[in-house]
Amino acid sequence: MADELLAVRRAKLEKLRSDGIDPFPHAFPGVEPVAAVHTAHAGLADGEETTVAHRVAGRLAARRGQGKMAFLDLVDRSGRLQLQARQDVLGPELHERLLTQVDLGDIIGIDGTALRTKRGEISLRVDAFTVLAKALRPPPSKHHGLQDVETRYRHRELDLMANEEARELFIARAKTVTAVRRALDDAGFIEVETPVLQPLYGGALARPFTTHHHALDRTLYLRIATELYLKRCIVGGLERVYELGKDFRNEGLSTKHNPEFTMVEFYEAYADYGDVADRLETLVRSVAAQVGSVGAVDFEQPWRRVTLRDAIRDKTGIDFTAHADRDSLAAAIGDRLPTDERTWPQLVDDLLSTFVEPDLQQPTFVLDYPVQLSPFAKAHRSQPGLVERWEAFCGGVEIANAFTELNDPDEQRERFEAQARLAAEGDDEAAPYDEVFVQSLEHGMPPTGGVGLGIDRLVMALRDRSSIREVVLFPAMRDA
RNA sequence: GCCCCUGUAGCUCAACUGGCAGAGCAGCGGACUCUUAAUCCGAAGGUUCCAGGUUCGAUUCCUGGCGGGGGCACCA
Numbered sequence: 001m002a003d004e005l006l007a008v009r010r011a012k013l014e015k016l017r018s019d020g021i022d023p024f025p026h027a028f029p030g031v032e033p034v035a036a037v038h039t040a041h042a043g044l045a046d047g048e049e050t051t052v053a054h055r056v057a058g059r060l061a062a063r064r065g066q067g068k069m070a071f072l073d074l075v076d077r078s079g080r081l082q083l084q085a086r087q088d089v090l091g092p093e094l095h096e097r098l099l100t101q102v103d104l105g106d107i108i109g110i111d112g113t114a115l116r117t118k119r120g121e122i123s124l125r126v127d128a129f130t131v132l133a134k135a136l137r138p139p140p141s142k143h144h145g146l147q148d149v150e151t152r153y154r155h156r157e158l159d160l161m162a163n164e165e166a167r168e169l170f171i172a173r174a175k176t177v178t179a180v181r182r183a184l185d186d187a188g189f190i191e192v193e194t195p196v197l198q199p200l201y202g203g204a205l206a207r208p209f210t211t212h213h214h215a216l217d218r219t220l221y222l223r224i225a226t227e228l229y230l231k232r233c234i235v236g237g238l239e240r241v242y243e244l245g246k247d248f249r250n251e252g253l254s255t256k257h258n259p260e261f262t263m264v265e266f267y268e269a270y271a272d273y274g275d276v277a278d279r280l281e282t283l284v285r286s287v288a289a290q291v292g293s294v295g296a297v298d299f300e301q302p303w304r305r306v307t308l309r310d311a312i313r314d315k316t317g318i319d320f321t322a323h324a325d326r327d328s329l330a331a332a333i334g335d336r337l338p339t340d341e342r343t344w345p346q347l348v349d350d351l352l353s354t355f356v357e358p359d360l361q362q363p364t365f366v367l368d369y370p371v372q373l374s375p376f377a378k379a380h381r382s383q384p385g386l387v388e389r390w391e392a393f394c395g396g397v398e399i400a401n402a403f404t405e406l407n408d409p410d411e412q413r414e415r416f417e418a419q420a421r422l423a424a425e426g427d428d429e430a431a432p433y434d435e436v437f438v439q440s441l442e443h444g445m446p447p448t449g450g451v452g453l454g455i456d457r458l459v460m461a462l463r464d465r466s467s468i469r470e471v472v473l474f475p476a477m478r479d480a
Numbered sequence: 481g482c483c484c485c486u487g488u489a490g491c492u493c494a495a496c497u498g499g500c501a502g503a504g505c506a507g508c509g510g511a512c513u514c515u516u517a518a519u520c521c522g523a524a525g526g527u528u529c530c531a532g533g534u535u536c537g538a539u540u541c542c543u544g545g546c547g548g549g550g551g552c553a554c555c556a
Binding site for chain 2: 004005006008009047062064065066067068069070071073082084086087088103104117118119121123137138139140141142143144145146147148149150151153154162203204205206224225227247249251252254255256257263349353373374391398401429452454467477478479
């Protein structure tokens, strides 16, 4: 069956060749987007014809009529345009070729003349056509689109081809990236590029991907964050830097996690975590305004700010600062959560993710976290045991994380040593000791606020998608 | 790692309690000079994900495997 469909298309390919036509020519210069044809002739009356010539190109998406006049739909990146093929214009041979040798899914170029049909649709009368690429496989269903989720993820080109909303989503994603860059550029940040292949990974708590450099004969890690290199740029005096790119974490897949994902981190000298909260709020509001937001999340309203302590206390009645040791906190939690073999900071995190996070639908900053899970954040100026850190949530998902950055090299050393103890106990997400980074702090890093914003999750919020796989062009999959 | 759901024609989907595996679109042959999910006529198109099992008989029930979706666990 499939073989028959392919054989029919191959036979047409050979027929084109035997007629002296190259089914894969090298270029087709002078093409206009089809949207330009629509706008140029918006004022035409029904049935009115012009002598205005246009050259367009795209994929043949539909065909109606097989007789001496047929209508075809051409789709390009700007939209859809109806073509009117007339035997009295093309002549019998070319008309026949357009209707029989050219298949749905083929890429074709059209030289035509604008008109509005009697039924009122802006169209292009076909004066000449050029096969630009013969499609040897059939396109997805023209009016059901492509529904199969697995095929949409494994063969995104078919999703893009068949589903308008898929194209819209990835265009919106591109606009999001552009808007983020513009907002940071306009605020005086410079974009830098730091190593993806790192001798030592750091800046987050996660398992890395490991690889090997043959010439240097050494292990390298794909970065889990850009944080430490960006802080070294701050030490060097660049003062406002950002990097937007992929991070890699060797952990489980979920609707919120892809092993490679896009993050923008920005660092601002002489700012603290309150300043960068304002900056993120302004930045995301600006991005949402430029890209548009279709979901229930309202980025316009001032974002709510609540301390982690109050957020958990409001939902559970538990004040974790009043239960400063593991057993006391576990007793307060009782049977609401499993507490065996959970450490104190893990229990705090469990309370957040179970009782608080799902309700954080509108944009919210949750402030002031326990020090144990934040080895790069500066101690809180007034709350012992806490650090100046916030996470931003919307749609029940964390989208950003920020600190007043730790710039005391001696304390940073102690934090690394604490992480090393965790690693010795078997924690494979503990941060490795990075002496080069500590020494850079010993040269003096100004007080600095830093933010990491997940681009994938921001796009999920802007386009109301519940799975990260919907907003990543080619998500990680098992072998088929 | 665990739990639930799921896999049928190129695409979108049917098939009741186990009883000959079907439709629309696409494709193929034919008609058609204003269609737009074009219409009409005709003929085709299947390893029902894979391997076993139960049964006279399995798309259907059972076991295992593979893929996918969701959830739990894990998670800057």
